[in-house]
Amino acid sequence: MSDARFDGRLAGALPSPTSLRERLPRGKTLVWIGLSIILGWLVVVPVALLILSSFKTEGFPTDAGFTLRHYVEAYTDPELRVVLFNTLVFTVASTVSAVALGTALAWLIERTDVPGAGVFRVLIVVPMATPPVLLATAWAMLLSPRAGSLNLGLVSALGLSGMPFNIYSMAGMVFVETLTIIPTVFLMLAHAFRNADPAHEEAAQTSGASPWRVFWRVTLPMMAPAILGAAAFVAIVCLVVFDVPGTLGMPARIFVLSSQVYYLFGASPSGVPAFGQISALAVLILACLILLAVVYQSFTRVSSRFVTISGKGFRPRVKELGPWRWVGAGLVSAYLALAVVLPLGMLVWASLMPYLTPVTWQNLGLMTISNHLAILKNPMIVTAVVNSLLVATIASTAVMALAGTSGWIIVRERGLAGRVLDILTFVPLAIPGVIMGIALTYVYLSIPVIPIYGTIWILVIAYTTFYLAYGSRTSQSAFFQLHRDLEEAGLASGASAARTHLRITFPLVFPAMLGIWVWVFAHVMRELSIALMLHGRQNVVISTLIWNYWSGGDPVTASAIGVWLIVALTLLVGATFALTRNR
Amino acid sequence: MTEIDRRTVVKGLAAGAAGLMGGLPGPLASAFAAEADDMAKLVPLAEAAVAAKEEPAVWYETTATDLLAPCIATFNKRFPKVAIEHVRGIGVGDMVAKVMQEARAPGKSADLVTTTADQTWGITSRDLALPVKWTDYGMPAKFAPTPYSLICAHSLFCIVYNTSQLPEAEAPKGWEDLLNPKWKGKVGSPAFAQPYAGLVPVWGEPRTTAFVEKFAANGPVITASTYTLAQQCASGELLAAVGLNWTARPTIQRGGPIKILFPDPYPLSTNYSTLPKYARNVNSAKLFACWLATNEGNRAYEAATGRGSLFLDTETAKLKLPTASEFPLDEVPRMTKLIELYNKILRAGGPI
Incomplete structure (x- = not known):
């Protein structure tokens, strides 16, 4: 604690330094124990079952005996080398491009005078509301090599001899995945950019540094934990994501780890999916993830380097771009055109067609609203909407609470306790949805006193676990920016730890926490693989309804639900940003 | 079975089915149709289900629940006191995996599983299926090639x-x-x-x-x-x-x-209905499986899923088909x- 911050009036009311030191650790310890128990149950159980399954004969934790067969089969498969190379290319390219573009967009919108920043801030997260399988399909309809509407348009407009783009390629996969991930990067970084104290940048400028040098030497290092956290998170997401590689890579036989997992799920020589091999591959993903987490931890060890909110008041400085602000607006608009306007337009088009068909004048005559009316006639729609809202609200609130509390301890307690929590909150991301489904099915079938199998509560638990990683990364980056002096000033003034957090810490990180809530809410609303694996008698949700249409040969009605889901989530995101605009 | 033997059997089966669908009911076809329409033999199952106060029988199948709702509604017109609850399987081995897990854990769910031959085999080969004498309920012997499973659709x-x-x-x-x-x-x-x-x-x-x-x-x-x-x-x-x-x-x-x-x-790929060994609502499940293998049930199932039986009076059976090939x-x-x-x-x- 900095003595310079105490004035005489405050010092007179101070409890002794000893009691301060005692009060905080005791509270932290209790919270740590409570969190460890909850996270242990949520995270350790499925991870332990995942590892156990990889050594079991048929890949179920209850199988008799142990075997290394799955590791031998999975890792000696000659295809694996190609799969790993593809995965590396896909992950690195998508991560680098998404983090670079997401960072640029966050900086432009939060720290510059780019025109229309308020509208951009809402629109930029719209792709987050789009189920990735629909986004990938929309792009397939736009850039497929034979009937892609955009391809056809370009051929016609430019008089080309052949289709200029093929979305069924590695470049196509990276392109669409980048569009999908950018909103997440933006949300993870926007808060950090918004709250960055400009004092350091101003000091550098005063010392004669050029704007470019200030950006590289001051702004970027100051944002390092947030950017690294986002990069680590995005890298893992790209490692496990299936929708885009499955839709755009598999037709061209480009397999990555996630599509390999899907492939093993579908290839069932023994009548059941190859769960053992899936688990063995997931262990590799888990190892990569822990490695990433350790690298991230070592980089952010000296957390005080990244503090940007201290007790001193400041107003975030907006950089004036001059005429370049229109270039900035053009860049953001280009992203929005690619990530929102074109695919959403394609989805709207599909939702008005009787079957998937290219955009042509001739096909305008096929237009119908019957797909939208079909949704209303579906007897399960009300149940699905209510269930989705309940699951998303409860899970996002739980993630916010757990991630907020654990993030605070991880940042404030840099020892083993913090590291354990950090790893615990990060590893669920490495568990493929199918494995998470199997693990939770087994756990809750085995415990009849917790009868949640087939109910919405098993989904709440699964999503709370799965999305903890995002919540944890984001909350940590918010707490990294918060100087501990602020909390200690509250404690020093005689406030209890709870009151200090309620009145000081929480209001300061509220926008970040709300960002977590919105992100998790939107992702739960659209998530599919876990919902399908845990689908039971009483827990139909919107994403499974979309899947019902999609897998039932009715992608146009699936597109119609997707359009309404996007509209609803866009309104939610817009309202959230309006709520936090002045915070 | 040799290659030629198998081919003969498969061709014979397809020919029999083709005869049925072509409006030329041979002895095989008419026997199937008559037996498959005998609802009277299903009534005791319905009575047993009601007497045992069975809960809704949980049916695992891969079609969307909302699409199957009319099929279940048709069943309930015939047997109003027996309830069926559909749970969708996502296919590709998922249902076998669930049955395996449910069989090993205290919590139970499925009473009936309708799925492809390889998944049915996945259940029966692990000794997880309940043997049923389907002919006791008026089902033709051809519909039940093993004691465990009843043909539902093709x-x-x-x-x-x-x-x-x-x-x-x-x-x-x-x-x-x-x-x-x-x-x-x-x-x-x-x-x-x-x-x-x-x-x-x-x-x-x-x-x-x-x-x-x-x-x-x-x-x-x-x-x-x-x-x-x-x-x-x-x-x-x-x-x-x-x-x-x-x-x-x-x-x-x-x-x-x-x-x-x-x-x-x-x-050709045949779909079978199978009761897991641990099924709790056995009479309801048997009744529903048998009803699906009647003309009335199969037409309702076909209208919902597009899959009908080649052995029954369905749209699928009316197709003009060449030689079928199936293991x-x-x-x-x-x-x-x-x-x-x-x-x-x-x-x-x-x-x-």
Whole structure:
């Protein structure tokens, strides 16, 4: 604690330094124990079952005996080398491009005078509301090599001899995945950019540094934990994501780890999916993830380097771009055109067609609203909407609470306790949805006193676990920016730890926490693989309804639900940003 | 069973079914129809279910629940006091996995599972199925090739093609046409090789393997779902694709410019209803499985899913079909091994 911050009036009311030191650790310890128990149950159980399954004969934790067969089969498969190379290319390219573009967009919108920043801030997260399988399909309809509407348009407009783009390629996969991930990067970084104290940048400028040098030497290092956290998170997401590689890579036989997992799920020589091999591959993903987490931890060890909110008041400085602000607006608009306007337009088009068909004048005559009316006639729609809202609200609130509390301890307690929590909150991301489904099915079938199998509560638990990683990364980056002096000033003034957090810490990180809530809410609303694996008698949700249409040969009605889901989530995101605009 | 024996049996079965569908009821067909319509033999099951105060029987099946609701409603018109609750399986082994897990853990769920031969075999080979004497409830013996499972419906593999880009004369007529270099990159295939393995009972392994290798080398676009393939044909993205009759149906019903043709031979996949050993609502589950195998039940099921039985008075049975090719249940292990091999060939884009 900095003595310079105490004035005489405050010092007179101070409890002794000893009691301060005692009060905080005791509270932290209790919270740590409570969190460890909850996270242990949520995270350790499925991870332990995942590892156990990889050594079991048929890949179920209850199988008799142990075997290394799955590791031998999975890792000696000659295809694996190609799969790993593809995965590396896909992950690195998508991560680098998404983090670079997401960072640029966050900086432009939060720290510059780019025109229309308020509208951009809402629109930029719209792709987050789009189920990735629909986004990938929309792009397939736009850039497929034979009937892609955009391809056809370009051929016609430019008089080309052949289709200029093929979305069924590695470049196509990276392109669409980048569009999908950018909103997440933006949300993870926007808060950090918004709250960055400009004092350091101003000091550098005063010392004669050029704007470019200030950006590289001051702004970027100051944002390092947030950017690294986002990069680590995005890298893992790209490692496990299936929708885009499955839709755009598999037709061209480009397999990555996630599509390999899907492939093993579908290839069932023994009548059941190859769960053992899936688990063995997931262990590799888990190892990569822990490695990433350790690298991230070592980089952010000296957390005080990244503090940007201290007790001193400041107003975030907006950089004036001059005429370049229109270039900035053009860049953001280009992203929005690619990530929102074109695919959403394609989805709207599909939702008005009787079957998937290219955009042509001739096909305008096929237009119908019957797909939208079909949704209303579906007897399960009300149940699905209510269930989705309940699951998303409860899970996002739980993630916010757990991630907020654990993030605070991880940042404030840099020892083993913090590291354990950090790893615990990060590893669920490495568990493929199918494995998470199997693990939770087994756990809750085995415990009849917790009868949640087939109910919405098993989904709440699964999503709370799965999305903890995002919540944890984001909350940590918010707490990294918060100087501990602020909390200690509250404690020093005689406030209890709870009151200090309620009145000081929480209001300061509220926008970040709300960002977590919105992100998790939107992702739960659209998530599919876990919902399908845990689908039971009483827990139909919107994403499974979309899947019902999609897998039932009715992608146009699936597109119609997707359009309404996007509209609803866009309104939610817009309202959230309006709520936090002045915070 | 030798190759010729098997072919004879399969052809005989298809011929019997064709006789039934062609409005020429032979002795086999009329026997099936008469037995399958005998609802009186199902009444005791309904009474037993009511007497035992059974809860709704949980039915695992891969169709969307809302699509199956009319089918269950038709059942409830006939048996209003017996309740059925559908839970959707996502396919590809998921239901077997759930049955295995449910069998080992204290919590139970499924009372009836309707699925493909390989998944049915996955349940029965692990001793997880309840034996039932289906003939006691008026079911023809042919409907129950083993004591564990009752035939519910048939899926027919076919070739789907785009009619606006391919005039009838240019459309593929059979499997060999798909090997023509002019189709390179313009034909779709399911990522999993069930239809090709399904050719082996008629073609034999060497010929089928050679075909799959040449087909894979011709660069088919592979997609997980045959629904998607039908849609891609309709949009013009693909000119033709290997598909299933019932997954092409929704696109055809919506006016999509596609047609299906059944190559000779066409791979046939039978769906079975099976009770898990741990089923709690046994009478309700048996009743529903039997009802699905009646003309009334099967037509309702077909209207919901597109899958009907070739042995009953259904739309599927009215199709004009060439030679069927299917592995019998006891050869499923061999079939799955072949699927595994052909999956790899498809993925590698040629011989491995």
